Amino acid sequence: MKHIASLALLLALPFVTYGAETRTYKTVSPTVASVDILVDTEEGGQAGSYVDGQETKTFIKGLLTNPESPLFKLKQEIELANCEETSQGDKTWIDMCGEVTLTPTVRTSFARVGWAEAGAGYTFFIGFTSDGTGRFFDVSHMVTISENVEAEFSDQGEFVGKFIKTLSFSGIKKLESEGQN
Secondary structure: OHHHHHHHHHHHHHHHHOOOEEEEEEEEEOOEEEEEEEEOOOOOOOHHHHOOOOOHHHHHHHHHHOOOOHHHHHHHHHHHHHHOOOOEOOEOOEOOOEEEEEOOOEEEEEEEEOOOEEEEEEEEEEEEEEOOOOOOEEEEEEEEEEEEEEEEEOOOOOEEEEEEEEEEEEEEEEOOOOOOO
């Protein structure tokens, strides 16, 4: 029994000590957010390992709730077109009508430039789920966002133990409906 406990401790140590980091998320503008990632300078790191989609849900939620964001404006446009009113606050379902729905994100691109810089693109779809027994979901737009991570260096060119992740809204593309050419 003593050996099993020792083995469990040895297996757990690399997970506890390796990769210690702190992340600080902040909104920069209606379409950009940044994350400061502080790591142990002795351990270093790879920018590519922080292109992980960890903050994309928070970023998208911010885009949906900021009145200056293109995604917020699109959400209201879809609601008005389908319900002739908009949702209020955290209550996204409009009674007797439905709600704007987003699909999960999919990483559609990835690139890295050595150990100090990497990035990815993500795509998701937005549409409307109608109220009723069938709950029909009609996708109308494709949305892209990006995530870029860069190492920060001192004036002497030394890594300072900080990566800066930037999340950016990239664009919206309206999808053609059936019957449109």
